[in-house]
Structures are given as C-alpha cells and as structure tokens.
Amino acid sequence: MSADQTLAFDPSCHLFIEGCGFPAPGLHTFLYEPIATIGSFEFTKPMLLALLGSIAIVAFFWAAFAKPKLVPGKLQMVGEAGYDFVRRGIVYEIIGKKDGEKYVPFMVSLFFFVWIMNLWSIIPLAQFPVTSLIAFPAGLAAVVYVMWVSLTFRKHGFVGGWKNILGYDKSLGAILPLIMVLEFFSNLIIRPFTHAVRLFANMFAGHLLIVMFSLATWYLMNGLGFVYAGASFVMVIIMTAFELFIQAVQAYVFVLLASSYVQGALSEHH
C-alpha cells in the first residue's frame, strides 16, 4: 500500500492495545472517495475498474479474434473455448440453436463483462468486485429486462404479450386471476430485482468476508494474537479461492437467467 493512501482504519491498532478496537468492515468498505470530479460527476475507483475491465475484455478478444485463422493459435483457441462455452453451453441449451443465434453476441458480452467485473475482487491492487455496487448489476439487469419485455410484445403482440407475461391459461379456471396477479409481480417486478440483487449480494458478501479476514489478520498481529492471525490469514486464502469459483458461477447464473428470460419471451406458452 502506497504512502498517499489514507485508510478507513488505524494501521497501528492491534489486539491488546488500549484505546482502540477491531475496525470491522461495513458499508463504508464499499465507498470510495472520487479520483476526479467533473461538475457533480464523481469518478471513483470502481468506475475506473469497470472501464479498465471493458478494455481488458476487448483487448483480449481483439488479440484472439481480430485476425482469426483456420488453424487457431493458442490465444484464439482460448477465446474460441470461452465463446463456445457461452454459445453452446448456455444460449443453444436454453434458447435453442435457431432462435438463440441472434442473442449469442449479447450473452457472450454479458458473461465476460460480469465475470471480469467480479474477478477484479481478487486482482492485486484492484481488489474490489465492481459488481458489489448495485448500480452495475442493476444496469445490466435493466438492459436484460427491457430486452425480454420488448421481445415479448414484439413476438406476441400487445394482448398476446400480456398473456405470455401473466401466464394466461384458461384451464386454470377460477384461480386464473390470482395466478395472473402473482405472475405480474413475479415476472415484471420481482424478477429484475432478484436478477440484479443475486449478483450484487454474492459479490458484496464475498468481498466483505475477504476484507473482514484481511483486517482481522492485521489487527490480531500482536503477542498471542499471532496464532489467531495465522488462522485468519488461512481464511483469507480459502475465501479468495472460493471467491474465484463464486465469481465464475455468478457470471454463469446471470447469463443463464438472461437467456431463460429471452427464451420465455420467445416461447408460445409461458
């Protein structure tokens, strides 16, 4: 950590030192002072990471796919594997090959964007998952939401679109109105919220755990506390490895859900 950084906790504070306590992480852990301010616009570290991440993704795929060869090089092979994973593993599986092809570029972009934004969590010096700020998952979930709702109405018309969204099915009889109310809330209101929050909460909690064990490791480094600090440090390592896994899983789930929403919009019966 460089000298010009001011920390939210006192680094000289350790276990068994009078007059200070454990600097527990909290909501403030997710707040950054702006790097630059343009009018009322505040440019912060997560924003920088978001843009850097985008550039990294584009740079990777540019290097891999800008001049693709029939017999691929190593980088192209890795790129193709990633591309194929989303294309075949998610889009073809959920939407189908014929209908899904149109949405492959969107889903591929979405997967790698979410994954890299998550991955920042364990990249040294960055060490912050951009997606643990609700604005980033919310923006993506909103794009997906607008996409599948407009698709529904374009595919089935106004009445058909509503029938599709509300799960209209005559055979349900008397409980149909109740089902339609439930479907309305579940599909149009809860769905985008859970879509965004699932990703946000996972990354938020993961980051909180890593920060907590990191701070604890530092705080406990005094006298007998070194024993506990060791255990805490082991937890930092374990949580970092676990986060690496969770980051990929959450990116996968986010795109899987987006695909399934699009599939629902395209299907005849909800």
Next chain:
Amino acid sequence: MNALFLAAAEEPQNPLLPHLDELVIGLIAFAIVFGFLAKKLLPNINKVLEQRREAIEGGIEEAEAAKIEAQSVLEQYKAQLAEARHEAARLRQEAQEQGTAIIQEMKAEGQRQREEIIAAGHAQIEADRKAAATALRQDVGKLATDLAGKLVGESLEDVARQSRTIDRFLDELEEKAEAAR
C-alpha cells in the same frame, strides 16, 4: 492507486440504491464490450468457424468420395479375380480332358505298335525258323548220307537223293516233333 477507504464516520447510503454515476459508467463499459464483440470480433470468428466447418466437411466429403471409388475399384478387382479363377478352372478342366484323351490315344497307339512289333517278330522268327529248317534239312541229309556212306563204304549220296528217303525220314521226324509239342 488513489483509491481511498472513506472514514467510517461518513454516512453511507442504502447499498440497494444504485448510484446514477456508477449506473451510467457501468452501461458505457458494457456498451464498449458489446459494441466491439457484436460488431467486429464475434462476426470475425464466426466466419472462420464456418470456414473451418466447411473445410472439415469438405475433407469428410472428399474422404467419402475416395472411399466409394476405392470400393468400386475393389469390386472391379474382385470381379476380375473371380473371372480369372473361373477361366483358370476351365482351362485346367480342359487340359485334364485333353490330357486324358492324349493318354488314351497314346495307350492305343502303344498297344497297336506293340502288336505290330510282336507280329513282325513272330513273322521274322517264323521265316528264320523256316530258313534254318531248310538249311538244317540239307545239312542233316548230307551229314547222314556222309556218315552212312562212311559206314557202308560207298557213296550213297546220289541214291539217297534219288530215293528221297532222307526227306521222308526228316518229315517223319518233324511230324513227331510237332506232335510232341
């Protein structure tokens, strides 16, 4: 890195309320990725993947054609081989028949020649015997008269000849020999 942890004292807002600036940046960042991937890079790779698929399928088709051709050639060869075998069998059969005929012919010829030779032999022997008998008769007659003459003391030759006694005697002898045989 200029990133700073804010002091805990500062009032944090509800973590579920999106910050507008972050929302905008997030969408811009995603738009950058989506723009590049959807407009240039993924169509690029799709083209190559399609070409590769075609190349592989072309290769498979070529292999298929080669296989079919090989199959037909093999069939042709097999047919030719069967024909050749058939022909060989036919020729062998023919040769065998011819051989048998030739052997038969040779046997007949041999038989005929043997019989001829035997017949000729018999004739020769008969002729020789006759010649020998004639010569012998003369000699024996002469010897006998000579001997008798010596015994009697005079030449009986002319008389004997004239009387034909010797001839008769010899004929008798001959008859006896015939009968004894």
